[in-house]
Amino acid sequence: MSDNKTNTTNKKRTIKRTISTLLVLAIGFTALGLIQHLLVPKYQRGIVEGSMIEEYYSSVGPHEVLFVGDCEVYENISTVELWREYGITSYIRGSAQQLTWNSYYLIEDAFNHAEQLPEVVVFNVLALKYNEPQSETYNRMSIDGMPFSITKFNNIYASMTEEESVIEYLFPILRYHDRWSSLVPSDFDYYLEKDLVTVNGYYMRADVKPQGRFPSAPPLADYTLGENAMQYLEMMAELCEENGVELLLIKAPTEWPHWYPEWDEQVELFAREHNINYLNLIPLQDEIGLDMSEDTYDAGLHLNVYGAEKLARYLGQYLVSNYNLTDWRNNATIAEAWTSLEELYDSILARQLYELETYGELVSFGANAIEE
Numbered sequence: 001m002s003d004n005k006t007n008t009t010n011k012k013r014t015i016k017r018t019i020s021t022l023l024v025l026a027i028g029f030t031a032l033g034l035i036q037h038l039l040v041p042k043y044q045r046g047i048v049e050g051s052m053i054e055e056y057y058s059s060v061g062p063h064e065v066l067f068v069g070d071c072e073v074y075e076n077i078s079t080v081e082l083w084r085e086y087g088i089t090s091y092i093r094g095s096a097q098q099l100t101w102n103s104y105y106l107i108e109d110a111f112n113h114a115e116q117l118p119e120v121v122v123f124n125v126l127a128l129k130y131n132e133p134q135s136e137t138y139n140r141m142s143i144d145g146m147p148f149s150i151t152k153f154n155n156i157y158a159s160m161t162e163e164e165s166v167i168e169y170l171f172p173i174l175r176y177h178d179r180w181s182s183l184v185p186s187d188f189d190y191y192l193e194k195d196l197v198t199v200n201g202y203y204m205r206a207d208v209k210p211q212g213r214f215p216s217a218p219p220l221a222d223y224t225l226g227e228n229a230m231q232y233l234e235m236m237a238e239l240c241e242e243n244g245v246e247l248l249l250i251k252a253p254t255e256w257p258h259w260y261p262e263w264d265e266q267v268e269l270f271a272r273e274h275n276i277n278y279l280n281l282i283p284l285q286d287e288i289g290l291d292m293s294e295d296t297y298d299a300g301l302h303l304n305v306y307g308a309e310k311l312a313r314y315l316g317q318y319l320v321s322n323y324n325l326t327d328w329r330n331n332a333t334i335a336e337a338w339t340s341l342e343e344l345y346d347s348i349l350a351r352q353l354y355e356l357e358t359y360g361e362l363v364s365f366g367a368n369a370i371e372e
Contacts, residue, residue, distance in 0.1 A: 052197065097138040098127060144155055217260065
């Protein structure tokens, strides 16, 4: 009898110890998660590109046109103008110096999350100039905002430089543990909830700085686009074909960084061999209606909102003429969601115009907004 009581007592003690241990672990992991969330940069002021990938997951679909690429898409194409003119629902999954493998995994990720697949994926081909991983800073802008998945893991593995570690991507606190001394007000202001820095992926600038003269492009020893980059472009085409999604390749109309004719020929050949469309928009500036003395905010590297709206109107006409897109403006539910996006778009534009009129420059956007 006493043995039974002893066994029962021991079992209760074991259960209590187990529960206590689990509670301590749960509290510890929760505290660690809260600290990690504080230490990870919020990207709400100044360098906001780190917020762009994360914003996709709170957007309202469908996104019939999905853009992927670097600043040549997220600063050059107005998603709201595509909606206003054509009823196109679109999203730009852009990030700074987004490389071809980043774009591939962001497409795969979008296909995994979307209730309705896009009709068209649009990829900006400038990234093909890079054949190897470039920079942890830019890698994180394309990766950190993704929720954990096999797709994210593959994106990490494809993107890491030799100095980087997978574990620091999976557990960002290991990367940012020493950031206590450089915390800024926005780390606390946006701890619980962030503001949107884009409108369905479009990052607006309303200031104007005319295009200057670009330096002559130096000759290259080898103009062949890299095997790694082209392999991911091949994978991108296969992924879209397998899912019944059209792939459109574009080269944005901005002229710097230089886009060599030899690169252009290789992309044209790839497009012909895969029966997909390719638009090099550089020679179409006049047809688009671009005036690079007025339609750029940084001397010709990127378009401002006026240029982005012109390019959206041109691309929108091309898209509705060549692909099976729906005009969603007559759908009350979708129209309501886009009315909210239009209001956000107009409010950002109004704020920027006020700052330009009041201060002669933007003070809450771009480099001037970086917190000390």
